[in-house]
Amino acid sequence: MGRVFLEHLGGARLFSCANCYAYLTNRKHLLSERFTGATGPAFLFNKVVNLTYSEMQDREMLTGHHVVRDVFCKNCESMLGWFYEFASEESQRYKEGRVILEKALVVETEGLHGETVYD
Secondary structure, three states: OOOOOOOOOOOOEEEEEOOOOOEEEEHHHEEEEEEEEOOEEEEEEOOOOOEEEOOOEEEEEOOEEEEEEEEEEOOOOOEEEEEEEEEOOHHHHHHOOOEEEEHHHEEEEEOOOOOOOOO
16 A cells, blocks of 8 residues: 555644544634534534545435435544535535534644644
8 A cells, every 4th residue: 555645724723533643624614513423522614634435325314314425534544424415405405515523533633823724
């Protein structure tokens, strides 16, 4: 297997894989802390890097029918949450293209203050 190349978005507060500490995203991309995953509380993010994705799956959730992909750490392959491909309920469409990271599977740490972040 070859070398794994990881992206970094920078930021003052960082979220990383709890297993290997690979960088995933920053607080700037956090949309909501009011979600629930299989392990408990979860976060909804607009942008997350260094993930791999499963095949699409139909899933019935508390908020209706969704088509999702499970997401895994690109570095250590730990499951971290899921990616919303499609929501059947109009009121849930804001989730499409967004990522859920489960709080128990990620860590939040201090980043670099005053850093310029390029999107």
